[in-house]
Amino acid sequence: MTFLDENFWSNRYNFGQTGWDIGYPSPPIVQFLDQIEKKEVEILIPGAGNGYEALYAFKNGFKNVNILDFASEPLRKFKSKVSDFPDSNIHHEDFFQHNRNYDLILEQTFFCALEPSLRPKYVEKMIELLKPGGKLVGVLFNRIFDKAGPPFGGSQEEYQALFESKFQEVSFSQCYNSIPERMGAELFFQTKKSDV
Template identity: 50%
Template sequence: MDTFLNDEYWSQRYQNKQTGWDIGEVSTPLKAYFDQLADTSVSILIPGCGNSYEAEYLLAKGFQNITLIDISAVLVERLTEKLQFYIEKGSCKVIHQDFFAHHGQYDLIIEQTFLSAIPPTLRPDYAKQMYQLLKPHGKLVGVIFGINFEGGPPFGGTPEEYLPLFEPYFIPVVFEQCYNSILPRAGNELFVRLDRR
């Protein structure tokens, strides 16, 4: 299980271009959500950020307070180079860290394939950590897989499995199948907006 949580495993996957989860652009359900956000000063965390197309999109729209975390040193080095302009400007931070060791307070946390990268046994810790990282009235928003996979990662699940994990900490405002997934993921994604209790 620990294999999926270490730097070596994920860095090797990036080095070998074994990144089947990477769609090469901002996810369409998240893009639609971002396009209705008006306050560009909100503090945003993207854990397990991957290649951070979502962050690039938000930064290009003028968002000023984005923090990216990933456990892969290889990826963090690439992102630091790619996002150097925004890092120097102070609108973006890229941190090499285990999500479960992170401390901070955010208005909004974006979920995009991160939940599917961690073993299901850690999902209760994931929900609790998300709660602790959000400010009062903060939101956890994103896209999670609504199907099960053999083996893993990715690790999938169903709404019936996910909801009990989140309900102690969050009010599920939206928890439904995405209507605007990219074609290869159509019918397999859930859009979630969870408001911190």
């Protein structure tokens, strides 16, 4: 079984083995969304899980929010909680097979769930999914974990090299509004695809 196996992730949800799930939207993502005035932007949240960030965005006027997950269970639960969320914006599929384009992709605990060997492929796929000038924004762990993943950690130096190979603009800053358990261990990052 690999970490990209749907059964692996569905079982984690079914048995409550969801340590990454904080039960509410990630504060750094919330703060970023609160600064966006153009509510019509098309947003994708891959590996959305229970979709707290998607729900926050949707309830705050972003109507073009899309969620994607390999596991069907969290998507089913999300739809039962947010009945007015468009079915066409819920994607039960492999991220690497997804084929639409977005202005903004939000990263929240998806990158760290992938086997590190897939990180270059992740960056390539993000470039493919973003419209010209589109942004990939979110939170990454800035630490190495003692136990085998997921989650898989990393460092700013590693991420910088990875994203700068494809993106026009890449910036990292230490998260000052992480949840207490992750304080000092998260980076907020923003990248931009070329306008052409």
